[in-house]
Amino acid sequence: MKALKMKPESLLLSLVLIVLPRSAYAYLDPGTGSYILQLLLAGLLGAAFALKIFWVKIKTFFAGLLAKRSKNE
Amino acid sequence: MFQRDGSLLRQVNYLYKEHYDQLKSSGLYNELVSSGLLIPHNEVDIQHAASDQAYKVIRPDLIPFISYPYEWCFSQLKDAALTTIEIQKKAFEFGMSLKDCSAYNIQFRNARPIFIDTLSFEKYREGEPWIAYRQFCQHFLAPLALMSYRDIRLSQLLRIYIDGVPLDLVSSLLPFKTRLSFSLLSHIHLHARSQSRYADKPIGVRKKKMGKLGFRGLIDSLETTVRKLKWKTQFTEWADYYEDTNYSPGAFQHKKDLVAEFLDNVRPKTVWDLGGNIGVFSRIASDRGIQTICFDIDPGAVEKHYQDCSQDGEAPILPLVLDLTNPSPGTGWQNDERLSLQKRGPADMIFALALIHHLAISNNLPFERIAEFFSQICSYMIIEFVSKNDSQVQRLLASREDIFKDYNQQTFEAVFKNYFSIESSARIVDSDRTFYLMRRKGD
Numbered sequence: 292m293k294a295l296k297m298k299p300e301s302l303l304l305s306l307v308l309i310v311l312p313r314s315a316y317a318y319l320d321p322g323t324g325s326y327i328l329q330l331l332l333a334g335l336l337g338a339a340f341a342l343k344i345f346w347v348k349i350k351t352f353f354a355g356l357l358a359k360r361s362k363n364e
Numbered sequence: 365m366f367q368r369d370g371s372l373l374r375q376v377n378y379l380y381k382e383h384y385d386q387l388k389s390s391g392l393y394n395e396l397v398s399s400g401l402l403i404p405h406n407e408v409d410i411q412h413a414a415s416d417q418a419y420k421v422i423r424p425d426l427i428p429f430i431s432y433p434y435e436w437c438f439s440q441l442k443d444a445a446l447t448t449i450e451i452q453k454k455a456f457e458f459g460m461s462l463k464d465c466s467a468y469n470i471q472f473r474n475a476r477p478i479f480i481d482t483l484s485f486e487k488y489r490e491g492e493p494w495i496a497y498r499q500f501c502q503h504f505l506a507p508l509a510l511m512s513y514r515d516i517r518l519s520q521l522l523r524i525y526i527d528g529v530p531l532d533l534v535s536s537l538l539p540f541k542t543r544l545s546f547s548l549l550s551h552i553h554l555h556a557r558s559q560s561r562y563a564d565k566p567i568g569v570r571k572k573k574m575g576k577l578g579f580r581g582l583i584d585s586l587e588t589t590v591r592k593l594k595w596k597t598q599f600t601e602w603a604d605y606y607e608d609t610n611y612s613p614g615a616f617q618h619k620k621d622l623v624a625e626f627l628d629n630v631r632p633k634t635v636w637d638l639g640g641n642i643g644v645f646s647r648i649a650s651d652r653g654i655q656t657i658c659f660d661i662d663p664g665a666v667e668k669h670y671q672d673c674s675q676d677g678e679a680p681i682l683p684l685v686l687d688l689t690n691p692s693p694g695t696g697w698q699n700d701e702r703l704s705l706q707k708r709g710p711a712d713m714i715f716a717l718a719l720i721h722h723l724a725i726s727n728n729l730p731f732e733r734i735a736e737f738f739s740q741i742c743s744y745m746i747i748e749f750v751s752k753n754d755s756q757v758q759r760l761l762a763s764r765e766d767i768f769k770d771y772n773q774q775t776f777e778a779v780f781k782n783y784f785s786i787e788s789s790a791r792i793v794d795s796d797r798t799f800y801l802m803r804r805k806g807d
Contacts, residue, residue: 323563324555324557324558325559327562328554328555330574331558333582334578336582337577340581
């Protein structure tokens with residue numbers, strides 16, 4: 292039953308890869324697969340990265356707030 | 365890359381002019397060099413150019429000893445990967461990106477990784493994916509994942525595959541649980557699938573762009589994935605060697621004193637410590653400012669040694685994994701892209717301490733062949749003869765028939781005298797061992 296443990300985003304990515312568009316416009320080098328995968332991952336990883344930065348900012352904000360408060364006390 | 369008057373020069377062609385200029389004018393070069401991430405270089409007179417395509421000719425600082433990824437322990441490869449990522453992140457801040465991500469672009473100087481390919485930077489073009497993504501995965505992420513999840517010895521696949529381990533092979537070797545990690549699933553397993561799906565097909569995708577955020581997200585994800593990879597089994601054959609020896613403290617100190625004395629007599633510039641374990645004797649050389657390479661067959665011992673070096677700060681020492689009975693060969697095009705161990709020598713001095721019995725008895729090598737090989741890789745040698753009465757030799761003989769009639773001190777000296785002159789020798793106190801300082805004949 293290990294397969295059930297698969298995270299939803301992993302499953303989504305597998306599905307995306309299966310239904311990948313095949314519209315042709317140019318010949319790409321043997322690194323084509325690496326190129327295409329990056330384009331697919333970009334959205335997900337970009338969003339995750341944005342969240343991570345946002346989260347760090349929130350943490351820094353509250354840490355700053357707490358530091359200020361303890362200083363005032 | 366070419367040699368002139370004993371120094372190594374690189375030509376920057378006009379084709380690369382705009383990228384080179386940006387590297388220098390943007391401040392990226394200074395930033396990387398001052399943080400010790402990139403090898404510094406001087407621009408030399410253009411008359412040294414090898415062809416009329418030359419825009420500049422540069423002379424990079426030399427690395428004392430070129431090592432290869434299949435000679436690195438787990439943490440060395442991991443540090444090399446993280447250094448590459450750090451450079452890529454800095455380059456991105458300055459509007460540039462790495463176009464190559466070969467592990468061979470990293471070398472170790474004073475046990476710290478440094479990037480040596482000054483001409484790997486190109487201007488970042490917005491919308492383009494990371495051209496070096498495939499190489500990063502094959503050279504760094506894939507072997508690290510194999511070493512971490514499957515077996516530490518799989519680093520040796522890098523010796524066979526010069527452009528990194530093919531991802532389909534890695535995908536088939538990794539355990540199933542790696543498919544449950546989103547990052548390993550995407551960067552290795554789906555990456556392999558995607559490569560085979562689009563291999564040699566004259567197809568493309570719609571003109572899709574990869575934004576800056578996606579680009580940074582990809583680099584961040586690779587960094588996090590590499591950071592999470594650990595090598596858990598630290599306990600190997602030799603890593604606990606010094607807790608399991610037959611030396612008395614007096615004998616151990618005597619050995620150290622002799623090494624120091626011989627080093628001070630000869631004053632070599634380079635030392636190779638063969639079978640140097642966690643570098644106890646290597647340290648005596650590196651403490652004197654001598655460029656020292658400490659080779660050992662055991663990845664656990666090399667790992668421990670490397671971590672000790674990283675903690676101790678900058679010292680001219682480099683621990684490497686090497687099987688002396690099958691040392692790194694010349695590989696790549698014309699067997700000349702990556703040099704054999706022998707071609708990277710000779711060293712001014714080698715240490716062969718507590719080694720001879722392993723070569724002669726465990727590996728059944730005649731003294732003649734051992735002496736011959738050693739004479740090809742050094743000018744001076746400190747070698748320890750371990751007699752048959754020694755408990756370590758007895759341990760080796762316990763599991764095999766004693767067919768080693770010639771394994772005695774007289775024969776050892778007689779054979780080695782064909783290649784070396786014995787400059788000095790001393791019996792180690794409280795033991796059946798003798799230290800020799802030998803000099804290669806003809807030097």
